[in-house]
Amino acid sequence: MSSVLVNRILSVGGSSGSLSRLQPHVNQLSAPPTTFRANQTQAAEKQQQTYEEPYVIFRSWLIAAQKHAPQVRPRLACMATVDKAGEPVTRLTCIEAVTPDGITFFTTLGSRQAGEISANPHVSLHFNWAPLMRSVRISGTAHQLSDAQAIDQFRRYPRHVQMSIAYGPRYAAADWRNRSGFFQRIAHGLKNLFGKPPEEIPMPANWGGYLLTPSLFEFGMLSGPKAARTRVRFRRCLEMPRGTRMATVQAERTDWVYDSMEECD
Known part of the structure; x- marks a missing residue:
């Protein structure tokens, strides 16, 4: 992926900070050359890790949306599941945590949503942050969290x-x-x-959470005078050995492969 494109997806519109600005601290300029080179290497490795781990980009975009467009409720996503007849079903769901393991969300376990996930764990989330002209689509498989995680x-x-x-x-x-x-x-x-502290509210027995393990991240953004649409897609390729790089497939140290495209009206 070109550095220009990476900087575009990592940049935070209207923000002074960005994950793309992974530079040594100012005081490193006065450090000995050996120390400076070591710090440069660490910064480059950290930046390369950012390119390879799409959840880092998503988390950066989410933080930017919470800061610059809180009115759109950035953690609210349109979730798509599949019912017993094979028809897609959508509803709004609020996510909680974003970690290297995946994305967590919580719901009533006896709900239609939970029933559809139990029958078919393939789930898709779509985030639309119109004020920032950005959107993210994440798809993968969802698995129920433990009772201890739900209580926590x-x-x-x-x-x-x-x-x-x-x-x-x-x-x-x-x-x-x-x-x-x-x-x-x-x-x-x-x-x-x-007096006595307020009584602890018991967690309902039918309430719990799910962890969505992503297999695809798709980042979309509008930019330029002609509002060109740029899409960067990361796909998890479990069949490819880690570290494999081919002429037609872009992959480095992780099992994520990526491609990009631009469209103009």
């Missing part, structure tokens, strides 16, 4: 979110109204200070 995530949510999951949004809204008034907040604060 449940405890991370604010109390009103836990109540909404456990008892429903109406109950959570009523509880929030009871706590949101001025005197109610004072009474609640005094109770927490001198």
Whole structure:
């Protein structure tokens, strides 16, 4: 992949920081030549790793969207699953963590979404960040997380979110109204200070999470005076031995291969 194209997908529109700016610290300029060369090598290796790991690019784009376009709820994705009849089904899903292992999201295990994933684990996510003229499509297979992982995530949510999951949004809204008034907040604060701590909300037995293990990342962006569409696609090639590089396939130290294309209206 050309350095120009890589810098375009890694750059953060309107941001002073970018993953593409993996340069030695300023104080390295005064370091001995040997140290400087070593730091340059480490920076180059880190930049090469960025090229090879598409989740790093996705995480960079997600951070940029959260900073520059929070109104579009950047973590909200259109998820596509397949029903028993083989027909695609879509709905909006909010993702949680983005790690080298994959992308996690949570849902009610007895829902239609969970049933379709259990029957056919092939899942696709589509993120559309229109203000930044960027979109990302991620597809792969989803597997259910353990109960311990689900409980850990449940405890991370604010109390009103836990109540909404456990008892429903109406109950959570009523509880929030009871706590949101001025005197109610004072009474609640005094109770927490001198009384017993609030009871722990139990996680519902039918609530859990999934880990989406990606096999494809597709980054799309509009740029240029004619709004040319650029798409960069990373595909996981498990059949290819790690480290293999052929004339027709671009692959370095990882099992991701990539290609790109540009379209003009």
